[in-house]
Amino acid sequence: MAAARMGYRTHVFTDHPHTPAGEVAVEVTVASFSDRVALERFADAVQVITYEFENVPLAAARVVAERVAVRPDPNVLAIAQDRLAEKDFLSRAALAVAPYQGIETPEELSRAVEVGFPAVLKTRREGYDGKGQVRVETERDLPNAWQRLGTVPSVLERWIDFEREISVIIARSEDGEEAAYEPTENQHADGILRASIVPALISPATADAAVSAARKVVRELQCAGVLAVEMFVLADGSVVVNEIAPRPHNSGHWTIDAAETSQFEQQVRVCCGLPLGSVNRLHDAVMRNLIGADVDTWNRYLGDGRDRLHLYGKKVSRPGRKMGHVTRLFPFGSNPRAFGGDAGA
Ligand SMILES: Nc1ncnc2c1ncn2[C@@H]1O[C@H](COP(=O)(O)OP(=O)(O)O)[C@@H](O)[C@H]1O
Ligand SMILES: [Mg+2]
Known part of the structure; x- marks a missing residue:
């Protein structure tokens, strides 16, 4: 579109x-x-x-x-498709990640316990929206957890006791021009993004650290396109990178209605060799996903002029399936957090 x-x-x-x-x-x-x-x-x-x-x-x-x-080059996909390659890449780039270990054989299970517990076991490939991962409370639960994932190649990572989750959406052109949106605060339930809020409730120093991390990721990857970097913010304000997605991202959907250029237009600009657009924000905003049966409440968002409703036209609704989203716009400096609603904002 x-x-x-x-x-x-x-x-x-x-x-x-x-x-x-x-x-x-x-x-x-x-x-x-x-x-x-x-x-x-x-x-x-x-x-x-x-x-x-x-x-x-x-x-x-x-x-x-x-x-x-x-765009981006398939080499970028190769890294983003494999959680182990992704973590290795981030570590090599000297970005903070949760302690992790790859698991491919039963012998590697015993070595993996070094990451510490509680932990989360994730399949290396094809996980999204919290699928393909299980929390592991103690060392004893690890073999069982791996069984539940089908003993496919996986990564065990330490559970991070974060204060909040944020992401940075960044566009990078073929010739290295960069445009990073300000960090977005993200609320997940069961591993699925429920709501994204701008501005994020973080200090300017944390915001700088997050944007620097995102710039580092796209430079090291030589990525041409839009890319999202998901991060955990710790109590001391530092950031730990969770994962990257080399594409327009759900946590950047607010840019459609609340930024001068949307993340999708940035992707078009990169693809077509145009200069990148302004990432300035025009409103405070809360984007809420309509997941599964949430979509049945769509007409609740027709009567309030602040709401921008997006329905994806997917034929079948299933629990956990993202069917649409609604972005509510607020004047700068108002407190948009209350609209996080069900997400526990
Ligand atoms: N190591 C971790 N510590 C704490 N929470 C985590 C960890 N890994 C994942 N999560 C939670 O699960 C969500 C989904 O995990 P993520 O690795 O981003 O996979 P997906 O590809 O499904 O988005 C995260 O946004 C976060 O809320
Ligand atoms: Mg994620």
């Missing part, structure tokens, strides 16, 4: 017959990500390709990257 507003025509490649993006695109290809012919035909039909989520099979991204510009 951001591309269309700027006069660009989009072509969506998807392996699902009904995909929300496909319904607002000019062309849609429905094919398997392993269908090389379909991928090549798609690549030849477009001028630049980007992703909507980071679990696009790497091999598919590499096939199209042989024929057309892909």
